[in-house]
Amino acid sequence: MSAHTTAAAFLEIVHRSGIHAPGKLDAALRDMEDLPDDPNRAAAVLVKNGLLTPFQAKNLLAGKCRGFRFGSYVIRTPLGRGGMGAVFLAEHETLNRPAAIKVLTASDANRRVAVERFLREARAAAALDHPNIVRIFDVGQQGDVYFLAMEYVDGQTLEHLVKTSGALSCGRVVEYIAQAAAGLQHAYEKGFVHRDIKPDNLMLTRDGTVKVLDMGLARSSADADKVTEMLDSGAVVGTADFIAPEQAMSAPVDIRADIYSLGATFFALLTGKPPFTGTTAQKLLQHQVKPAPSLTGVDKTFPPGLAEVVAKTLAKRPEDRYQTPAHLIAALTPWLNPSGKLVAGLSSTGPNGGERAMEAVTAMVTGASSARMAPSRPQTGSARNTRLPELGRKGKLVAAGVGVLLVAGLVAALSGGRSGAPATEPGTHAAKPPGTGAPPAPAPQPAPAPQPEAAPGNRVTAGRYEVELDATGIKSLQIQGQEFIRSLTVYRGAYFYDGSRNAALPFPTFTRQSPTTYLGDGPVASVRYEFFPDRMAWTITNKQGGEGLFFIIFNGKAVQAVSNDAGEWAGALAKRDWPNSTWYAGRAKLKVTGGSVLRGAWTDLDETCQVWQLTLPAGATRTVTLEPGEVTPAEAAQVAKVATAPTANSEPARGPLGLTAPLDRQVFQRTSRTTGWVGVSGRAPVGADRVEVKLEGQPLEGVLSTDWRAVPLNAQERTFDARVPAPAGGWYTVTVRALSNNEVVAEEAVTKVGVGEVFVGAGQSNSTNYGAEPTRPKSDLVASFDGARWQPANDPQPGTHDHSKSGSFWPAFGDALADRYKVPIGLAVTGHGPSTTAEWRPGSELFEWTAKRMKQLGPDGFRAVLWHQGESDVGLTADQYATSLTTVIEGSRKVVGRPVPWFVARVSYMGPDRPKAEGVRAGQKRLWDTGVALEGPDTDALTGDNRDNGGLGVHFSPKGLQAHGRAWAGKVTTYLDTALTAP
Template sequence: MPPVTPPASTADLLNLLRGSGIHKPGFLGERLGEFADLPQEPNRAADVLVRKGLLTRFQAKLLLAGRHKGFRLGPYIIRDQLGQGGMGTVYLAEHETLRRRVALKVLQPKQKGDHRVNVERFLREARAAAALDHPNIVRIHDVSQDGGIHYLGLEYVEGQTLEQLLTRGGPITPSLAVGYIAQAAAGLQHAHEKGFVHRDIKPANLMLTKDGTVKILDMGLARSETATDSLTELIDKGAVVGTADYISPEQALGNTTVDIRADIYSLGATFFVLATSRPPFEGNTSQKLVQHQMKAAPNLTDRDRTFPPELAKIIAKMLAKKPADRYQTPADVIAALAPWLSDDGGQKVVIGLSGMDQGSSSRLQETLNEIATKRIKRPEAKPEAEPQTPPQPIRRGSGKLVGAIAGAVVAALAIIGVIAYAAWPASKPTETAAAHPAPVPAQPASAQPAQALPAPAQPAPPQPAPPQPANVAPAPVPEDVKPAAPKPAGVASKVSIKAGVDGFYVQTPKYEAVIDKLDGCLSSFSASGVEFLRCGAGLAANKTTARGGYFYSEKNGHQGLVKLTDIQQPAPNVIVATGGSFSVRYEFGVNQLTVTGQNATDDTVPYYLLIDSAAVQDVINEKAEELSVPVARKQGDPLDPKWRTTTWVADKASLKVTDLSGDGTARIWGPFSEFQSQVWEADAKTYNNVQFTLEPVNGPERPKAVLKPGGVLITRSGSSRRVRTELYEATVDANACMPSLRVDGVEVLKANIDVSKGVYFLPGFPLPPFDIKQPSTTTISAQSDKAAVQYDFGPNKMTWTVENRSDQGMPFFVVMDTTVTGVCNDKDVWAKTPTGGPPNTNWATSTWYAGRAKFKMTGGSRIWGPWQDKYQVWEASLAPKEKRTVTVELGLTDATEAAKLGEITGTKPLLATALTLDAPMDYQVFQRKTKFEGAMTLNGRVRSDYDRLEVRTIGKSLQGAVPDQWREVPLPETTRSFETTVPTPAGGWYKVEVRAFKDGKVIGQMAVDHVGIGEVFIGAGQSNSTNCGQEKIRQNSGMVSSFSGTNWQLGDDPQPGVHDNSAGGSFWPAFGDAMFEEYQVPIGVASTGHSGTSVNQWAPGSDLCRWTTGRMNQLGKNGFRAVLWHQGESDVSMPADEYARKMTALIKETRRGAGWDVPWFVAQVSYHNPNQITFPLPRAAQKKLWESGTAFEGPDTDTLTGDNRDEGGKGIHFSAKGLKAHGKMWAEKVAVQLDKELAK
């Protein structure tokens, strides 16, 4: 191979590009004509070409190394390298004509061994993949060779393998594992029907897409069950085919004639690993192979007592040593798992079953049609004396009754649907649960009240039939519990109890409460606008035991949450809820709620109150001990009289909880991390009761803390802590990470991209919850038994003491935003970022530059990047048991440093002045109040004393150019920090300039180039509301911006701020363009959805509900026009009344949380694929929401079929064409109501 010479100039680089074949000559010449001013240095020129979309970073790297060959294979253009294995390399490529992205698997031209065998194995994968067409198997688009190089063009799937999922987050919840395994089984069933065995099923060969679909990868070891040839036998002869941790006993013996039951064994081993993050057998490869043949797999319930025993039996049967003792087909596995499937997981399995050979079952299409057209009746609750028999797995003979399997899945989903908030699996909440709560974004300045669309008028919707009560009488309240004294006649008149679609709503002058209609729990208790209880959807099968206040039992048919389905109102201020041997009496007084819970069983049963640690800051016990919430306590700690009376303190109110039970002992434990809650527990002993009162203490609000000059101020913001000095602001979350650091208003960290949390630990195992404390006014401490970090804050310096308490190495990362453009070490070596490589002590001390801001770090091991193509990473690699000190000195870039940055980056940053603006941000849109009027928020600080503040707005409003004049900003008092609103006409983009004076002299000034007064919208729902479109699209007007929760940016895809961190295309740029074309004002959007979610997962109190409500509160009261909801694909089997009820509860909760009547638009959506375009149940439910006045009518996107969908029209998501059509449809529906509002 001739040597390659790196380009010495930009001209050399362009010559390499022209010879590479990346672009056609005509197109390349036309585009290069746009860049006459390319930098002369080739590295900087390559950066420009990458930013302009002419090169990828991978292509640029090879061209800068002097390589211009190998960028094309047949019709494909290589864009990136995805991975490399023993037989070849996988690239991201694009078909030049079709513009379709594929994963191009390229066989190495020369390898050790028999090249003929390697080629045959490679082609065997192609033949296997070509014979299969299923949503749970990666599809093949092409197989060919170019110049003797063999390659496969496979479906490109964005996501992560289950192996990567385990590495990043540890074991997953049983409900997720069930869904993933069942989807893989659906794919294997299709392969089985086509006569193929995979032979290497493992987490690394199961890809999880952004919307939660599992796809089987790598058919390289697949072989036909029905045909052989001599070359195939040669490939396998004498070889153990498979992977040691997952291989079946018959494969371990070298048997080359294995059947589909070998894949079932490997799938069982995969299930085992997903649940535990450890394989069934330990040891070296030989030891594992022997154990697979000779030793029974460990029982999962022995390793984890909370793991459902019946589910463990299913895994054990999959791992049976003899093939005859296992499930005989993947369809049998699905039948066994059906009762355990969540709504969304089950629906994805139904989609997988619908992709099978229709000839395999005459009942399949009939079953699927029944799902779409029949409403499944709600089963009656059984008396406790006659416990309901759990659903039994469907047994199979030799036939492939796939349609019956689909029916089993749907039947299980129907049962799950009617107990949508029941506990599953039967496991008590423990402090060892590993899910990390989503970071709470920093709170930017909110917009001032605007005239939003009025919420739709709400006539009383038709009430769904209530659940049938159990046939038992309410358990009597024992005589030793004296009922509250009779109230004067006036008490009832001050207590209002109204029945809603989802619960009984109680209101008194002092507090509000909700008793849930489905389970009788105390789902809400609030005072002065503060919600004290945590209630909502959870992790296991999208169900939860997080129900606010409730009994918990795992016996007599109860699955954790004790459901109290017989709900009566015997008096105007009393509700009694009964279920089997349990009852709870709620007596609502004007000033307090008295709860009396009766346990008529032979066991001691706990009653839980889940206190919301995102709202509550401190707890005070009977001994006047004041502790910061969440308090780290073990669930098994003994009951203690000192917790008999507790006062839970929030900003605006406090809640006093007093235990009145006989022994008067209680305990608190947690944090119950999945639900961000602290658990208060009192026990009801055998045939006894628990009684307590909830009393709001609405004293004066805590005085607002003020940042003093030269000081440090730490305040609570939900479950996070916000740190402020005059120079910087930082946020520390409940999981010990630091997702935001703003230096002089410049954000320097990047969180919520893939696994990044900004500043964080990333071990190869789940971290337990951290105990977060504030030992001093300038210190935050986060402790766990595996890791710890202490943040000490000074006016311009932070000291981080990080500790790895585990027996394994652990990295501590800092992921930087793209605002960071340069770095310099202590030897005055400069580099443009992102940069870095292997550990290098030259960068142990480094200063990072982000425009006018800088920060110097010590204590690092290495720097590296680009991560995710554009982010810089700083890393401290901690050895086992290592404790290290990291310092971060913060400052402002000086003139000399700015000049050096200009040299290495091509852009010289502006220097800081004495005035800093935090709001408005660049590209921020404020919701207008009327057609022509609005207001913007000014928020910032001046680093020295000042006596006058002025603002000037330059630009064009709807009514013409605004006067180019300075206006004084009236301030109630002159402090170094300021926050006020300025009336501003609708229009923009405006350039906003602010300046501060002292004694008639300007001492500081700052400008923001893009500020709008226009229309702002929030998006929510599942994948087609987020970034799951086939291609990223861009807004064309230049007048659309997106809000992430911390920053605003031009509104191109992917949209920031989504809960699922998806990174594909969305409809939002097209929606914004269409809205701007119609209304000629800037358009702001904030997308918050999560792909693959059921409405169950959006229940009041869930992380998703809070995520969206949090975005509402960041934008402020009346700070946006409406919420656009697009969801329904995951709920096609849910009864329409149930869906409407749950949506109504969600909408009502967001309005309560936001503090105003937020308008909602609900789309009509149920589409799955060309064979299943619409489903009647969700469409009927969505229409109910319009007709009841709960929401406005959104677009019918089920009409977007054919090439509007991805995967050549076969997919559920939208193509680029479909995304644009989707956006325009939303704009048309919103305009109907917006025109009415603007006409007022």
């Protein structure tokens, strides 16, 4: 409803608002047709022509003409609320530069603390100029309203990123934390401690830059800033999840409090949750007295060296942490990606006016002058925290100001010092940087190579490396503290392949023949491990009548590149026929001689691993030599140039709206026989003020409305994420569009989206792709989900843990359901070859693989889990099997957060001579009888020509796959017919 009766009255208030410079609006109106006399319609015309924003028009129509201008900035639209006031998107009148305007309202201004903190943020921001800190443009007071004009950051906070995407990869987190530390180092040099570092105060821009936000709690050590001390005296300031112990006790703080909070942020980004949980009071107490959880305790695949860095940032005593952000950056250099977004340059002015900070970081990452960088214990108040060393200008390697820590600096970091070491400890000495005029130090005489020695738990330590092994292979291989291999539940880091189980071969006999020699022996194969000061020699014998395989799974979190003896280079995930290869991770390298092929990416859980393979003919013996070393500067330069190949589970390309849902052929679980929803999420372009969606197609019943429907838009972050009600059916064409001033600025269509039935498949080989030959559904309504993409449900089913490549029963199952219910059918198959229920228990690799798929679909995004397993547990009693599988089922329900139905098949067939194992069968039936699971088909009844190998095999023939699929559909149909008629 408008407060004006005519367009002329409305234009009068537009003039008085100050939105347009004098004469600008009149000039624009002269070029337009006459405005409608109705004020609402006139406002709509001005919005359409870009003369007003919807926010401005709405308030002007309500009769409000004040608050649209602060100094030279014109308010365009609200962005949200900050800690001390409202935040708006504005534009500088003459520079046409966007800005974020933080406004302290009149009511808040009556509170002295709010005003003083607001002005403190202004003073803090005005003193800072760094690419990793949000810059201030202007500050002022207009009447009784204070305002702050800041750099407008087009991006999202790291807190929002974790909420929407889950825990982030190590590489991304290291890059983000290093950038934040660079900004904090600059603030520290200017005499400021932030005091509220957390994921919500770190903004990630669209180009990958991290910027520190909200200096409202920043505290200056300058004598002139006594008001902050007065206002905060005795108060606990900060955020409970990320607060430093001394800050929680209201004790004096310095930059090391920010380092602790950055460490807690580090932990939260890597794990998806802060170090401590509980009430606010409990969190504050835990920060003070309870050691932070170890990253390796949360996930053993985290690089131990990186876990130590995080642990040091979270030390309870400030003197046990990194003493400055610069030292933290130096400690992170082994994990920084040379081809990624590097650390932004620090300012040239140190705490006492010296040009030291950038030189100090350069020196630390190159290993120069590290002894002199060991800081003294910081003091609070006006005393400086750390005196960083003065270096001659000729020793400068990186420009100061807003420069970038160049690849050359990182290359040097990769080639010098031990992995993860921050700075040389006090009392040691280091060479003076080149160019300072000092004579070169005499070359030290090499110390005798340390002899390998065995440690408890089958661990061998030599000069550069440390190895842990057991009866199934090599569990850990660290060089200079860097883990080179990935040891999993089913697979080992390095192991002889057991083809019957698609897993690591456990040796019946495993002995230590000397302190540095081990032997794993059995009827299938043997491996003799010998460890020397400068190398390892593994002698592998294949005792089978057929081909044998030995694998090394390289750690995709660490390895950056690989080369061969001919000087050829590739990304760490390349496929190559290279018998000899050298692998590079941080400052360390490993040369492996005597292989057959590099197989490329091997994806497990969220990480991508590279598989090195040795192929041995029947009865053959081969010796593989592994030589640890340190990366040279020339090699490091090559590593920096190598482009890493995309990961196997990389995200598909996005369109103009960056749609993450719906995806092509995605099936959404319906909520009743005829109703359901479609998820719509993405990101609108800059300037968009509305997002709409339209569905077109034939529903199961009735007629589908093709009206455009509004999708809620987060104006500040420009993101949208909503569930749009939709009838069961499909395939639908879903079109999403973004508008600005009623004009379409971006549009994206997905042509096949369904609302039907979705199932997760799990278990062992007959639930994956072990059938005699690949099959495909006859119906176009059946689709499969691999964790990143939806696609036609043709075999081999994508997304299985074992990457099996033959046939399955899933197409036949999907066909049967699509034919009966006339809606799309979605499948998410996650099984793994031969595997026991013990290998599927919560916390295991197989459980986490399936749990991740469930979480991706969402708690109400699938109907049930279909479980086919039992052949690998034929030796168990009924109690043992039922108890073990109950643990798996209950664990999955905790993950999903609802009592998701499980169908358990009756499975124990091991061939014509062993058609049934009554213990397992009784255990499966017990799960039905006790209500833990629903009844699946009795697949043991499928014998004879339903099995492969002329009826002698365990897996299904083409005929058996069809029969298996129909049997599963029969059991699921019985359940669905009841569920879909329930009120």
